[in-house]
Every structure is written in structure tokens, then in C-alpha cells.
Amino acid sequence: MPLKNTGTEQHIKDTAKRLLFAEGKLHATTQEIADAAGVNRTSLHYYFRSRDQLIAAIFHDAMHDLSQRLNTCMTAGQPFKAKTENIIAVFLRHMIAFPYQETFLVTEINTLGQQLMSDIHSEPVMSYLKEAADEMEKGTITKMNPAHFLMNLFSLLSYPLIMAPLYEQLFGVSGEEFKALIDERGRVIMGLLFKK
Amino acid sequence: MPLKNTGTEQHIKDTAKRLLFAEGKLHATTQEIADAAGVNRTSLHYYFRSRDQLIAAIFHDAMHDLSQRLNTCMTAGQPFKAKTENIIAVFLRHMIAFPYQETFLVTEINTLGQQLMSDIHSEPVMSYLKEAADEMEKGTITKMNPAHFLMNLFSLLSYPLIMAPLYEQLFGVSGEEFKALIDERGRVIMGLLFKK
DNA sequence: TTTTATTTTAACAATTTTGTCTAACAAAAA
DNA sequence: TTTTTGTTAGACAAAATTGTTAAAATAAAA
Incomplete structure (x- = not known):
């Protein structure tokens, strides 16, 4: 049945x-x-x-989605700059919807057992990093360890969203005004990561 | 007695x-x-x-320290670039020691009552943002809303530390190797934020 | 040495949170 | 319709966590 x-x-x-x-x-x-x-x-x-198994279930789903998203974006058949713009758009949208997902993962990692993280396959990321290294050779982005390039990208995307309440207080702006700031970030981030 | x-x-x-x-x-x-x-x-x-009052006590201390640190760094009598280098050094040191402090604050903000955040006085930050705007006029940094400049700075500093376990997995590096990456970040961040 | 205020401990009580069990209920299959 | 399967609800039990009380230990002061 x-x-x-x-x-x-x-x-x-x-x-x-x-x-x-x-x-x-x-x-x-x-x-x-x-x-x-x-x-x-x-x-x-x-x-x-049990509660633990509910948490584990949503984490498993979330990790699977994340892995898919990384895979799709990073192995798309596009030039590096366009690919990066797409990553920003895709991840910004997701992070606006679920800003605490990664924080939660990290802080629960001891409880949850690390095998959940092994859902993330690093090959697509590695190939993206390789492309970044090529761009550095070409001179379109500043030379650095490509790992820094990736951390810069995700830092600039995620952190302001996680810390929104803090920044609204610090800048003395409303939620609406802050949202307008966030909408500008894609452009700001591209401007930082790529040389003119 | x-x-x-x-x-x-x-x-x-x-x-x-x-x-x-x-x-x-x-x-x-x-x-x-x-x-x-x-x-x-x-x-x-x-x-x-009670537990709540213990948490409130350490938060109050932490906010006070943070406010002091911001105040001291941002109103120091230095040129803007040197001042920013100092901010990076000071905050990187603190964030290596206490990477989850801000995350914790944000996620507990509902429980704790927002008056704790009012410990942060925004005047020194505002004066630093004003200086950043001046630098943009001079052309030493890319023109943008100065709020972005500040968010960029703290994003690049904090996020990789919070997400360290994730990145170690993603890049397939050990804790030691990742620490070496972090040691490079001050230089990387300055390179991104300031024009050559 | 005795006194006194402070600090630490052990035992217990209350509360919160999670988990289980059984029965009631609903819908499809026999 | 009756049976079977799957789902929901209420009452209860167990565990985890927090909070209280009263007594013991400690160290300085009288």
C-alpha cells in the first residue's frame, strides 16, 4: 500500500x-x-x-543541495568571469534565504559527526580554483593562493548577511535600507575581485 | 570585610x-x-x-571590549592606510582567539535583548567611514558606499576563521596548513581593499 | 583561639525537553 | 463493510538541565 x-x-x-x-x-x-x-x-x-535524526535529515538534504549547487556553477561551460558572476548571483540568492546554514553546520559539526561534510566533493571546486590560477597568470585577477580567492568570494557574500542585525545597528539603518545595500553587493564584490 | x-x-x-x-x-x-x-x-x-545572567555578563564584557577596540583603532592618529593595517592586525588577532563571538551575538540577540548592542557607539565607526570616503575621493580606494568598505573589511577577516573546519575539508588541508593560509590574510586583504 | 564573612560542596527540587505507548482516526484494499 | 495500513493525538515516562537550600570548609580579623 x-x-x-x-x-x-x-x-x-x-x-x-x-x-x-x-x-x-x-x-x-x-x-x-x-x-x-x-x-x-x-x-x-x-x-x-528523534530530534537528532530530524536535524541530521535536514542537514543531509542541505549538504546535498550545496554540493549540487557548487557542482553546477563551477563546472558550467562559461568563461571564468561570467562563471563567477553566476556563482555570486546563485549563492547570494541562497544565502539571503538561509544565512545561518553554514554557521549552523560549523557549530554543530562536533555533534553531527564529520561524515556529513564528506558529501561535499571537492573536484569541481578544485577545477574552479585551477581556472582562477590561470586568470592570475593572465593578469585579470591579482595573484594569490587560489584558496584565498575562493575564501574572499564567499566571505564577501555571506558575512554581511549573517551579521545583518549588527550592521543595521552600527550603521543606524533600517532593515529595508540594509536590504538595498545587500542588493548592491554583487557589483561591489565583482569590482573587488577583478582588476579593471 | x-x-x-x-x-x-x-x-x-x-x-x-x-x-x-x-x-x-x-x-x-x-x-x-x-x-x-x-x-x-x-x-x-x-x-x-542563573545561566542567563552568566551569559549576559560575558556578553556585556565582550561588547565593552569590542567597543573599546573599535574606538581605539578607529580614532588613532594615523593615516588611513596605516590605521586600516592596524585594524586588520588587532581584529585578526582577536578573531583568531574568539571566532564565534559575533556569530553567537547575532544568534542570541533575540534572547538577550537588543540593549546589549547599544554598547557599541557608532561615532568612531562613522568617523572612520568618513575617512574612507575621503580616500575614495583621492582615488586610493575604489569608490563605493563606505558601508561596503567596512563590511568588506570585516567579512574578509572573520568569515574564513568561522568556517575553518569547512574550508579545511574543501581544500583538503590540515589545521596547520590552514593556519598558514590565515597568516597570509592580512596581506591579501590589504591588496584587495587598496589600489596599487 | 574564636569569630565572622566568604566560598565551596552535596543533596535535593523544579522545570524543561525529549521520547514512548496506546488509542483514536482516516483512507484505501479486500 | 470489514480489514489493513498509515497517520495523528493525548497521556505518560524518562532524561537532561537548571535552580535552591542548608551545611561544611576556608581564611582573614578580632
Whole structure:
């Protein structure tokens, strides 16, 4: 007999993902997750047995998605600069939606066991780094260890989003005004990474 | 009669600070903190009444330190470029020691109440941003909203440290090798932020 | 040495959070 | 319809975490 499959399981995962990765509620309880999803807490145990396994499930999904995204972007058949612009667009969109995903991963890494990280395959990244090195030879970007180039890219993308509440206070701007700043970042980042 | 003041209170704060801000143990229990400090858990309550108040205490200290550091660096009587080099050195040192401090602040901000953030006074930052704008006029740095310049600076400094475990996996390097990469970052960041 | 204030400890209580069990319910298959 | 399978809900149990109390230990002051 087929499962009824009313989508509750996926709905719980989506809700947990939102609480943890989007809203940064790092220690959301099973009750909070259930409430947010509008289901009884028991359903959570029915589908995932335990809180840990729910967390593990959404992490596994998230890592799989991330790996896919990296793979697709970095092995696309485009010139390096266009490829990088695309990476910025794709990852900026994702990081606006889920700014705390990577932070969560890192801070939970001890709890979760590191094998989750092995979902990320490094070959596409390595080939992108190789292309970056070629560009440095050509002189379109400043010479450095390509690892720095990649860290620079993701730093410039992610950090302002994670720290948004802090920066809104520091600059004395509203959420709306800050959003406008973020919209400019793609252009700013390209300007920094590539020589004129 | 004066307090004995054997330094236990400060020792507990230092230990909690290390667990939360340095090791990223975001939900360290009172027991874990007490164990790490080598004291009975009750001492924790004796000095701070509750877990929340302990957290609030270390946050208050941390915000105060941060505010001082910003103030000192940003109002120092130096040319802009030298000042920025100093900021990088000072903050890199601090962020190597306590990479999770800001992340923790942001994710706990709902719990802690936002008045803690008002400890950061924005005047020194604003005056630094003004100087950055002047430099853009002079042409030593690329023209942009000065807020971007500051976000770029702190992004490039902090993010790689927060994500160290991730990058070690991604690049397939050891902790030692990654540390060597981090040591290069000051130079890399200056190269990005300032025109040749 | 006795006193006194402070600090630390052990035992216990309260609360929060997680997990289990059983029964009720719903929908498709027999 | 009855049975079977899958899903949801309520009540309860267990575990983890926090908080309290009272007593013991410590060290300086009287």
C-alpha cells in the first residue's frame, strides 16, 4: 500500500530548515518546530524518531543541495568571469534565504559527526580554483593562493548577511535600507575581485 | 570585610567565554561550563544566580571590549592606510582567539535583548567611514558606499576563521596548513581593499 | 583561639525537553 | 463493510538541565 504522503514529512523538514537556517533559532526545541509547522509534536517523532535524526535529515538534504549547487556553477561551460558572476548571483540568492546554514553546520559539526561534510566533493571546486590560477597568470585577477580567492568570494557574500542585525545597528539603518545595500553587493564584490 | 576574591568569578567568565566564543559550543550547559572551569556547578549560581545572567555578563564584557577596540583603532592618529593595517592586525588577532563571538551575538540577540548592542557607539565607526570616503575621493580606494568598505573589511577577516573546519575539508588541508593560509590574510586583504 | 564573612560542596527540587505507548482516526484494499 | 495500513493525538515516562537550600570548609580579623 502506498503512503498517504500528504507532504507532512517534507513540511516538517522545510519548517525546521526555516527556523534553523533562515531565522537562526539555533536551539529550537521539538515543540517549537512542531508548533511552527502546525503539527503535533508526536508527528515529528513518527517521521524522524528523534530530534537528532530530524536535524541530521535536514542537514543531509542541505549538504546535498550545496554540493549540487557548487557542482553546477563551477563546472558550467562559461568563461571564468561570467562563471563567477553566476556563482555570486546563485549563492547570494541562497544565502539571503538561509544565512545561518553554514554557521549552523560549523557549530554543530562536533555533534553531527564529520561524515556529513564528506558529501561535499571537492573536484569541481578544485577545477574552479585551477581556472582562477590561470586568470592570475593572465593578469585579470591579482595573484594569490587560489584558496584565498575562493575564501574572499564567499566571505564577501555571506558575512554581511549573517551579521545583518549588527550592521543595521552600527550603521543606524533600517532593515529595508540594509536590504538595498545587500542588493548592491554583487557589483561591489565583482569590482573587488577583478582588476579593471 | 573584603571579599576573598580568589579570582573564581573571573575564571568562570573566562572559561564560559572560551567555550562559547572560541570553541563555538553554542549550547554549553552549566555543567559543561563548570566542568571546564574545574569548579562545582553551584559556584556558577553563587556568582551569577542563573545561566542567563552568566551569559549576559560575558556578553556585556565582550561588547565593552569590542567597543573599546573599535574606538581605539578607529580614532588613532594615523593615516588611513596605516590605521586600516592596524585594524586588520588587532581584529585578526582577536578573531583568531574568539571566532564565534559575533556569530553567537547575532544568534542570541533575540534572547538577550537588543540593549546589549547599544554598547557599541557608532561615532568612531562613522568617523572612520568618513575617512574612507575621503580616500575614495583621492582615488586610493575604489569608490563605493563606505558601508561596503567596512563590511568588506570585516567579512574578509572573520568569515574564513568561522568556517575553518569547512574550508579545511574543501581544500583538503590540515589545521596547520590552514593556519598558514590565515597568516597570509592580512596581506591579501590589504591588496584587495587598496589600489596599487 | 574564636569569630565572622566568604566560598565551596552535596543533596535535593523544579522545570524543561525529549521520547514512548496506546488509542483514536482516516483512507484505501479486500 | 470489514480489514489493513498509515497517520495523528493525548497521556505518560524518562532524561537532561537548571535552580535552591542548608551545611561544611576556608581564611582573614578580632
